[in-house]
Amino acid sequence: MSQRPITEDDLHAFVDQALAPERRGEIASYLKDHPDAAGRVAAFASQREQLRSALASIADEPVPAELNLSHIIEGRKRRPTRAWMAIAAMLLVGIGGFGGWTVRSLLQGGSNGLSALAQEAAYSYGVYAPDRVRPVEIRASDSAELTQWVSSRLKRAVKVPDLSTSGYRLMGGRLVATSHGPAAMFMYDDDQGDRLVMLTRPMSSGSQDEPMMPHAAGDIAGFAWADRGMGYTLVGQLPGDTLKPIANEIRKQAGPI
């Protein structure tokens, strides 16, 4: 029986121990007669060993808490559902399905003014805050690019508030669509992974300046206000008295440049 020709693939399969015993024998005897090929195969085998040894320690490290599968399964059962229930509740309120909603201030204004802004922020929160893959489009590491982008789209100088004194880090942001045009969304998180969303966009001429007011739907709470033509709102799954000082901090920082 004539032997099949030796191919480059055979040499790699020899290194990776992927050959049937018979073929492996054929390659081994070929290598005895071909020192060049044998040298390459030895070098590849040595690479393989070095790589495996160099990387072995990673698989021996204790698995960090955020990769604990039980936690991930647990977290998934709760998080998105809660946010979506709140959104669903808001939609019902929006079409007048409920009477006597607890926080009347939220939607009584219909589709204008701060209540519209609050609604948009809650929608954005519901969509983006549970997203583990790409909650933001531009990450905090590119915050200059982010600021420039949203400022040019909003045609206003938008500042990204720094909430580190409140324990929240900027994750990044994105542009979101509203029925009043583009809005800038910034997302923050703290050491527990709790996320906050701030939404800002120009207001219609009727509500250039509005005092800060609370809003809530389900467990998404927030504060909204307008300052010299720009509307701002901060939302999160936190009690209102925790959110309010953070909203005040944003109001302090985000005034027009």
Add this chain to the structure above:
Amino acid sequence: MKDMLVQVEPLIPSLRRYARALMRDRTTADDLVQDCLERAVSRWHQRRDGSVRAWLFTILHNLAVTQFRQAATRGRHMPIDDAGERELASAAAQEHRLIYQDVLNKLARLPEEQRAVLLLVAVEDFSYADAAKLLDVPVGTVMSRLSRARERLQQEMEGTAPGNVVELRSMK
């Protein structure tokens, strides 16, 4: 979800290893593994029959590719040579650490697609056919990438690439 826990949990260390070797940076790699696990949890009932391990590596690899593309479109380069110097936790002797570090630095210089094939085949023990399926390319492509990866890594190790020669010699 019980069967998922039993089948997926033992694979997490090797997912971390692959992600770290591919991305170099520990935080980036673990974030990727976290995303991968979240997806696995949400899609557990949608997976087809077959190896859970290959399925998980496919998810992880696709997330890594997305990240590479994002980095590329923003015109940023992975800080390959500086990153990772502190990432290698090893109790091995100093000299071994240097050799390991050296081979990882050289691995990091390979194009991503070659690096991925080499890692899947030579470190994670996927068969050529499984690697091809995982990467969604023909087996022939796997073989040619593997071959190029090994040749190129060999050139680097023989010191033809500038930069690491001094470091290598000073070690001896």
